[in-house]
Amino acid sequence: MKVPLSITNLQPQEIKLVSDSLKTGWLTHGKQNLIFENKFSNYIGVKYSVSMNSCTSALECAVKLLKKKGEIIIPSWTWVSTANAVINAGCKPVFADIELNSRNIDPKEIKKKISKRTVAVIIVHFGGMPCKMDDINKICKKKNITLIEDSAETIGGKYKNKRTGSFGIGCFSFFPTKNITTTEGGMLTTNNPKHFNYVKKLIAHGIQKNVKFPWKREAILPGHNFRMPNHLAALGVSQLRKLDYFNKKRNEIAKSYNKFFNNFPNIIETQSVPKNIKHSYQMYTLRVKKNLRNSFLNFLNKNDIEASVHFFPPLHKQKYLSKFNKNKLKNTEILMNDIITLPMSPHLTERQIKYVKDISLKWLKRSK
Ligand SMILES: Cc1ncc(COP(=O)(O)O)c(C=O)c1O
Numbered sequence: 001m002k003v004p005l006s007i008t009n010l011q012p013q014e015i016k017l018v019s020d021s022l023k024t025g026w027l028t029h030g031k032q033n034l035i036f037e038n039k040f041s042n043y044i045g046v047k048y049s050v051s052m053n054s055c056t057s058a059l060e061c062a063v064k065l066l067k068k069k070g071e072i073i074i075p076s077w078t079w080v081s082t083a084n085a086v087i088n089a090g091c092k093p094v095f096a097d098i099e100l101n102s103r104n105i106d107p108k109e110i111k112k113k114i115s116k117r118t119v120a121v122i123i124v125h126f127g128g129m130p131c132k133m134d135d136i137n138k139i140c141k142k143k144n145i146t147l148i149e150d151s152a153e154t155i156g157g158k159y160k161n162k163r164t165g166s167f168g169i170g171c172f173s174f175f176p177t178k179n180i181t182t183t184e185g186g187m188l189t190t191n192n193p194k195h196f197n198y199v200k201k202l203i204a205h206g207i208q209k210n211v212k213f214p215w216k217r218e219a220i221l222p223g224h225n226f227r228m229p230n231h232l233a234a235l236g237v238s239q240l241r242k243l244d245y246f247n248k249k250r251n252e253i254a255k256s257y258n259k260f261f262n263n264f265p266n267i268i269e270t271q272s273v274p275k276n277i278k279h280s281y282q283m284y285t286l287r288v289k290k291n292l293r294n295s296f297l298n299f300l301n302k303n304d305i306e307a308s309v310h311f312f313p314p315l316h317k318q319k320y321l322s323k324f325n326k327n328k329l330k331n332t333e334i335l336m337n338d339i340i341t342l343p344m345s346p347h348l349t350e351r352q353i354k355y356v357k358d359i360s361l362k363w364l365k366r367s368k
Pocket of ligand 1: 079
């Protein structure tokens with residue numbers, strides 16, 4: 001039996017929604033974008049959302065909003081987009097270490113890495129797990145630095161009843177492996193009307209529209225074309241309706257995996273989730289002890305289970321990014337050698353989940 005790492009399962013009604021939207025003849029940013037953005041704002045609990053072509057673009061817009069060149073603190077434990085957005089917007093990434101269990105940036109590390117040149121911090125809610133927002137908010141307020149949330153991997157997660165992406169400038173991804181998908185796609189969320197108006201222009205060539213003279217297109221800043229087309233926004237509206245159901249299924253699967261893997265504490269460490277946190281399990285990760293991660297990973301892969309590693313190598317170990325870091329990031333370097341990502345999707349079947357456990361059991365018995 002094959003068990004993919006992630007499964008997308010667009011329903012016939014959703015494919016019809018996309019084709020109906022294409023049939024209207026309006027093929028770029030349109031009415032569906034406004035509907036998607038309004039519904040997304042309501043869901044996350046923010047005033048404004050801007051849909052665009054990716055989370056990478058949203059991150060770059062978030063950094064460009066600062067209109068400052070300086071250092072931005074980010075975890076090394078993230079996808080390359082987080083660092084690329086910082087560099088492409090003319091700033092310098094400064095890497096901070098994470099906590100082992102949450103896999104999220106350690107607030108103490110943020111404090112340590114703040115300098116006179118710090119202009120912002122980008123936190124990453126890893127794999128569905130919200131960061132420690134009370135501590136992080138306190139630091140950002142005290143030091144007067146902007147908070148950007150890379151919430152690509154957490155759509156619907158909550159810290160003390162507030163959704164990720166509503167604490168600072170939020171950046172979300174709708175890539176196929178994420179909590180919901182628009183194929184490719186992203187969203188920036190904010191409560192600041194100035195940010196909203198600036199990003200709206202930034203993603204569409206930097207053009208200021210003129211209501212009185214609609215043919216006048218004044219270019220007021222060096223913009224991009226980061227737009228999300230109408231038909232993909234239509235898909236986003238449908239997916240958003242299903243998000244809570246998807247996340248409930250993800251939580252059920254995580255609970256079932258945890259129950260099984262907690263029987264093997266000498267080899268496996270499951271992630272523990274504090275009571276005030278709602279995890280959205282975009283990924284399900286475990287730590288494998290005794291230097292046995294690669295052995296477990298190979299065994300699963302050989303048996304058609306598409307387990308993987310997020311992230312190897314972490315950013316400060318990437319050749320082109322290593323020049324930005326001089327320090328050892330202890331926990332990041334532990335995690336890169338012992339973490340494993342198991343298949344996770346609301347569309348996994350009971351049989352597939354049982355198969356993952358059965359094959360894992362074979363390996364666990366052998367490796368005791
Ligand atoms: C933490 C993180 N940030 C940013 C991104 C980039 O998202 P996108 O593919 O929508 O640009 C991803 C996606 O893999 C991610 O995991």
